Amino acid sequence: MKLNILVVEDEPILREDLRAFLRERGHRVRAAEDGRRALAQLDEEEADLVLTDLRMAGMDGLELLDRVQSDHPGTLVIMLTAYASVENAVEALRRGAVDYLLKPVEYEELALRVLRLAELRDMQRENQLLKRQLHLREPSRDIVARSPQMQEELRTIDTVAASDGTVLVLGPSGTGKELVARAIHSRSPRCDGRFVAINLAAVPETLLESELFGHRKGSFTGAIRNKEGLMTAAGGGTLFLDEISEVPLHLQAKLLRAIEEREVQPVGSVDPQPVDLRLIAATNRNLEEMVEAGLFRQDLYYRLNVVEIRLPALAEREEDIPPLVEHFIQKHAREMKKPVRAASPEVLRLFRRHRWRGNVRELENAVERAMIFCDGEILLPEHLSSQLVARSEEEGLPEALKEAVHVFERRHIQRQVELSGGDKNLAAQRLEISLSSLYRKLEE
Ligand SMILES: Nc1ncnc2c1ncn2[C@@H]1O[C@H](COP(=O)(O)OP(=O)(O)OP(=O)(O)O)[C@@H](O)[C@H]1O
Numbered sequence: 001m002k003l004n005i006l007v008v009e010d011e012p013i014l015r016e017d018l019r020a021f022l023r024e025r026g027h028r029v030r031a032a033e034d035g036r037r038a039l040a041q042l043d044e045e046e047a048d049l050v051l052t053d054l055r056m057a058g059m060d061g062l063e064l065l066d067r068v069q070s071d072h073p074g075t076l077v078i079m080l081t082a083y084a085s086v087e088n089a090v091e092a093l094r095r096g097a098v099d100y101l102l103k104p105v106e107y108e109e110l111a112l113r114v115l116r117l118a119e120l121r122d123m124q125r126e127n128q129l130l131k132r133q134l135h136l137r138e139p140s141r142d143i144v145a146r147s148p149q150m151q152e153e154l155r156t157i158d159t160v161a162a163s164d165g166t167v168l169v170l171g172p173s174g175t176g177k178e179l180v181a182r183a184i185h186s187r188s189p190r191c192d193g194r195f196v197a198i199n200l201a202a203v204p205e206t207l208l209e210s211e212l213f214g215h216r217k218g219s220f221t222g223a224i225r226n227k228e229g230l231m232t233a234a235g236g237g238t239l240f241l242d243e244i245s246e247v248p249l250h251l252q253a254k255l256l257r258a259i260e261e262r263e264v265q266p267v268g269s270v271d272p273q274p275v276d277l278r279l280i281a282a283t284n285r286n287l288e289e290m291v292e293a294g295l296f297r298q299d300l301y302y303r304l305n306v307v308e309i310r311l312p313a314l315a316e317r318e319e320d321i322p323p324l325v326e327h328f329i330q331k332h333a334r335e336m337k338k339p340v341r342a343a344s345p346e347v348l349r350l351f352r353r354h355r356w357r358g359n360v361r362e363l364e365n366a367v368e369r370a371m372i373f374c375d376g377e378i379l380l381p382e383h384l385s386s387q388l389v390a391r392s393e394e395e396g397l398p399e400a401l402k403e404a405v406h407v408f409e410r411r412h413i414q415r416q417v418e419l420s421g422g423d424k425n426l427a428a429q430r431l432e433i434s435l436s437s438l439y440r441k442l443e444e
């Protein structure tokens with residue numbers, strides 16, 4: 001368990017002692033005599049751990065701690081401090097140091113603490129590794145896909161995740177476009193990087209350029225300091241451009257250049273900065289039509305559409321409804337701490353008949369709502385909103401009056417029997433018909 005350690009100490013003898021001791025214990029150790037030089041060394045090569053003195057001329061230990069945290073977020077800091085400044089040590093912990101040691105340094109104690117940090121780091125790495133292996137064994141486990149169309153899209157997701165290619169996710173509202181984008185990221189080699197999402201319809205046009213590419217201090221009124229754009233923030237990870245159709249034309253050109261050159265030019269800057277990210281874009285609009293109408297640049301469209309994933313409306317994949325319902329029941333039962341286990345066959349029939357204009361999102365909301373009203377283990381039609389029941393009924397009825405009445409009668413009887421828990425006597429009473437005519441109708 002070797003760590004890459006940077007010792008920062010202005011007192012030369014102590015600095016050398018610390019370096020020699022930690023080296024002897026098998027770590028890779030560098031040393032710096034002040035904060036400024038320490039930062040320069042970190043820029044050259046990252047360290048796992050910075051062991052720094054608190055009191056130093058120029059930049060003190062606390063300031064160094066802040067800089068390490070903002071510029072080298074993966075690096076841990078241990079503060080060395082004399083008895084006289086224990087309050088400062090506490091302050092250091094509050095600001096994010098992982099530990100502190102009192103001077104004079106107890107070397108065995110130091111070795112022990114460093115060892116503990118090394119174990120912690122190894123555990124974190126192992127954890128990440130395990131997470132990745134889980135993903136490999138259970139492909140796209142959050143995406144429910146029983147229909148052949150969705151199975152096909154799942155295969156595309158699995159293949160494209162392994163590459164770095166740009167992906168365009170298309171589909172009507174609520175079909176799972178963002179879910180797919182997140183799945184691609186979490187199953188890609190960039191899964192330890194960030195997944196940064198921006199909804200392009202939600203950012204005012206005047207702010208969009210600076211949001212995406214960043215800006216330099218003073219480049220416009222209100223730009224009081226340099227700001228990193230989202231394309232830079234997503235470095236090493238994935239940038240999800242949601243509602244891509246909403247990028248104004250003049251920014252489309254800049255976006256295209258950024259993608260092609262793999263660099264961004266912050267507002268007010270002349271130096272382009274390299275960016276390293278995977279792009280995923282999504283829209284529920286027809287981009288091809290927008291290209292034809294001159295509202296979307298064709299070259300950008302081709303750039304984004306390297307791999308295309310088309311999510312069908314829920315109505316085109318009815319067989320996904322039962323497993324989706326099961327998935328949402330499990331998800332919300334856990335959250336709501338309710339014992340709901342399943343939906344009754346009648347609820348599933350209603351769900352299959354309903355026209356889900358809001359697609360999977362609307363279905364999830366319907367399940368969630370029903371679960372709120374459900375006290376038992378099974379979701380029943382009475383737990384659904386009455387509009388949903390009424391609408392499903394109407395939508396499923398044939399046009400001819402005689403047939404429609406017949407279908408309605410059958411469904412109504414089935415529902416009353418179900419609501420009576422299968423008790424036909426009770427159902428007959430509710431329907432205000434005799435038991436024998438109920439039996440006759442059931443046989444029909
Ligand atoms: N195949 C699926 N399996 C499991 N959950 C799904 C599936 N598809 C969608 N969902 C869930 O439905 C909800 C809506 O999905 P999402 O936000 O990804 O849709 P969207 O296509 O981005 O919608 P919009 O166009 O409105 O932005 C989310 O809670 C998501 O987890």
Ligand SMILES: [Mg+2]
Pocket residue numbers: 177178242
């Ligand atoms: Mg979305």
